[in-house]
Amino acid sequence: NAGVTQTPKFRILKIGQSMTLQCTQDMNHNYMYWYRQDPGMGLKLIYYSVGAGITDKGEVPNGYNVSRSTTEDFPLRLELAAPSQTSVYFCASSYSQGNSGNTIYFGEGSWLTVV
Amino acid sequence: AQSVTQPDIHITVSEGASLELRCNYSYGATPYLFWYVQSPGQGLQLLLKYFSGDTLVQGIKGFEAEFKRSQSSFNLRKPSVHWSDAAEYFCARFTSGTYKYIFGTGTRLKVLA
Numbered sequence: 088n089a090g091v092t093q094t095p096k097f098r099i100l101k102i103g104q105s106m107t108l109q110c111t112q113d114m115n116h117n118y119m120y121w122y123r124q125d126p127g128m129g130l131k132l133i134y135y136s137v138g139a140g141i142t143d144k145g146e147v148p149n150g151y152n153v154s155r156s157t158t159e160d161f162p163l164r165l166e167l168a169a170p171s172q173t174s175v176y177f178c179a180s181s182y183s184q185g186n187s188g189n190t191i192y193f194g195e196g197s198w199l200t201v202v
Numbered sequence: 203a204q205s206v207t208q209p210d211i212h213i214t215v216s217e218g219a220s221l222e223l224r225c226n227y228s229y230g231a232t233p234y235l236f237w238y239v240q241s242p243g244q245g246l247q248l249l250l251k252y253f254s255g256d257t258l259v260q261g262i263k264g265f266e267a268e269f270k271r272s273q274s275s276f277n278l279r280k281p282s283v284h285w286s287d288a289a290e291y292f293c294a295r296f297t298s299g300t301y302k303y304i305f306g307t308g309t310r311l312k313v314l315a
Contacts, residue, residue, distance in 0.1 A: 118301060129307035137301050191303050193245040
């Protein structure tokens with residue numbers, strides 16, 4: 088079972104470069120999320136999506152963009168990389184009906200360094 | 203704003219000792235609560251979850267957690283810790299009405315042989 092798949096796993100970017108972190112899930116989940124994890128800070132929500140064509144900002148959206156053209160895919164775009172975006176990025180997904188919560192499943196993470 | 207607090211940043215226990223990791227959540231209706239574990243360089247794995255019903259929930263790897271509404275707590279326990287339990291543990295809640303999962307800042311567990 089693939090679950091949530093993120094690519095790349097590791098990447099080094101130069102300041103000002105752009106890149107896209109890819110995320111795909113094969114569980115037919117309607118909700119998808121991008122988090123960043125910094126030491127001692129836990130996970131901070133960047134963007135989330137409750138279905139194809141619907142995205143919304145989380146706690147720390149500045150410097151990022153997302154799209155959700157299909158149920159399966161939720162790419163995260165960094166337009167002008169900055170050292171502050173050095174972090175570990177996690178994509179996650181869950182299936183929820185109505186207003187209820189459910190287990191959220193994580194990818195293995197993408198380690199991004201901006202130099 | 204609804205939040206999750208893990209008061210302990212680091213905890214060290216001896217192998218075989220009991221463990222309790224604390225988690226407090228801010229007030230909110232219908233809390234959906236979770237504990238996740240993260241080993242170094244890995245993603246997050248679900249240990250257990252509470253949605254409703256029995257307030258003592260059992261999870262994988264011998265972990266359990268107890269939901270106490272009066273204390274707004276969802277503490278994680280294990281009666282006898284193994285060296286392989288060394289990891290970082292995150293408490294999380296699903297926030298009804300916002301579609302968001304909010305995570306605590308994590309507790310890093312060190313196990314002494």
